[in-house]
Amino acid sequence: MKPITASLTALFAFAILSLEGSDRFITLSNLPMGTKEEPLVLRTYFPDPGLGREVMANHDLGFRARKYSPGKGDVDGFVDPIRGIPGAIGVNFGSELSICWDTTECRLLYAWQGGFLDMTQYWGKPESGRRKGFDYVPSLVGELIYLARGSHPVGIFDHYTEAPKPVFTGYRIVEGVPEFSCQIGKATIRVRIEPGEKPLEIVKKYTIEGAKEFGYFESGYKFKEEKTGPDTFTITLQGKPVSSEGAADEDPDYSTDNPNAGWGEALYTNLGCFACHSKDGTRGHGPSFAGLFGAERTITGFDRPVTADESYIEESIVNPMAKVVDTYPAGYMPPYPIDKKQIKSLTLFLKTLANE
Ligand code: HEC
Known part of the structure; x- marks a missing residue:
């Protein structure tokens, strides 16, 4: 040849x-x-x-x-x-x-x-x-x-x-x-x-x-x-x-047809969340995502802690000023007017970090 x-x-x-x-x-x-x-x-x-x-x-x-x-x-x-x-x-x-x-x-x-x-x-x-x-x-x-x-x-x-x-x-x-x-x-x-x-x-x-x-x-x-x-x-x-x-493996999901944690992880990178939120517990401009899902949060101006559940996460993404995490600056995180599927995917991704 x-x-x-x-x-x-x-x-x-x-x-x-x-x-x-x-x-x-x-x-x-x-x-x-x-x-x-x-x-x-x-x-x-x-x-x-x-x-x-x-x-x-x-x-x-x-x-x-x-x-x-x-x-x-x-x-x-x-x-x-x-x-x-x-x-x-x-x-x-x-x-x-x-x-x-x-x-x-x-x-x-x-x-x-x-x-x-x-x-x-x-x-x-x-x-x-x-x-x-x-x-x-x-x-x-x-x-x-x-x-x-x-x-x-x-x-x-x-x-x-x-x-x-x-x-x-x-x-x-x-x-x-x-x-x-x-x-x-x-x-x-x-x-x-x-x-x-x-x-x-x-x-x-x-x-x-x-x-x-x-x-x-x-x-x-x-x-x-x-x-x-x-x-x-x-x-x-x-x-x-x-x-x-x-x-068809269990989760080879690259798709954006339905919300999935893989898509959420990609969004974490592509939307720039990583610039302020770590995955490993390190404090950055914002709180780490490790162990966030399901945890109690102290919110500036609130007398009682709030549970970081799905609606809290959604609100934090769409309207970060609504509840500002204690010890972090208000108005530092830009609001992300992204669609529901993306929010759901990010939430699914955060769930995978719940026990870190
Ligand atoms: C420029 C820095 C910055 C970027 C980029 C950013 N955030 Fe934030 N985020 C913050 C800060 C600061 C806080 C804490 C103050 C507050 O609650 O607004 C926060 C809080 C949060 C909280 C509540 C965290 C907790 O511990 O209760 C969530 C959830 C969140 N951000 C999600 C996201 C997602 C998802 C993205 C990407 C789409 C993102 N953030 C991008 C700075 C940022």
Whole structure:
């Protein structure tokens, strides 16, 4: 296989392909496919088929934002975050295996068989070159055989107290197959993922440098581990059809359809509450949110304490001057005229901090 020599820009995604043969205009087909010998690498938005929060730990949830018009500025209504995985890299080995590898989590998120992606929603119809809807997320073609669960499968045991965030450092083509690199703390992890010999098998070839102690654990799937050198090992993962119930984890809720604590946590960051309210009990410009929900509050000018229940929280957000917490300045917190679902989400998030 020849090295990668061209890249095409398709809206915000980069489509990269090998220039073998005449098949260089990848966007002419909305069903691009590679082969086992010449896998196709495609950077695009990917759909989220039901990944859990623990898998997507380093992703921001996004939030519902005010609609904006270049001519008029802020206009009525809101836009929801794009429900997809923005920084992933897809590789297709023909109908046998497709994988979605994420550059944020630096891990394999899911794998499927039978096809790759249908890009129509993203690229539009090739005849007109125009997109009909407003959707960035292509759809998967085929059946899921693997969906990541739990925390990162590679554990670096040199760090006892903290799990450093993985940092993507790039990929290169080794023997025709992309090898992804990332850094976790001082350790460099490189992995090549390809189809196995047996049906539904996925083979991951790892090289780990700069770590004293490491291990591999994959929850929910059978796998074989084979040590191939001092820093290298191979994992043969047995995929299985992912049932639709299996795909829908208890709370992979990025949605802003219904109030949820995940959305509340995103709002805590995105609306700037964190600038004044800590999550860990530290006093800031405002009281910490740790242990707030359900606690008694002493209010300036009130003879009796008040319980921080749902209506107290709502009032504190919408009209902070109504009850000013003792020892804190009045009028310091700006009122947030946000909608009920957002308030409810923030309350659900505060509840998760109740026992901290
Ligand atoms: C500029 C600083 C600032 C920002 C930003 C801010 N607050 Fe506050 N907040 C305060 C201060 C100061 C108080 C205490 C005085 C008061 O009650 O008004 C307070 C009080 C509260 C209380 C009551 C706390 C208690 O211990 O009883 C809640 C609930 C609250 N804020 C929620 C929020 C939320 C939710 C956001 C983000 C949407 C937010 N605040 C953003 C400064 C801030």
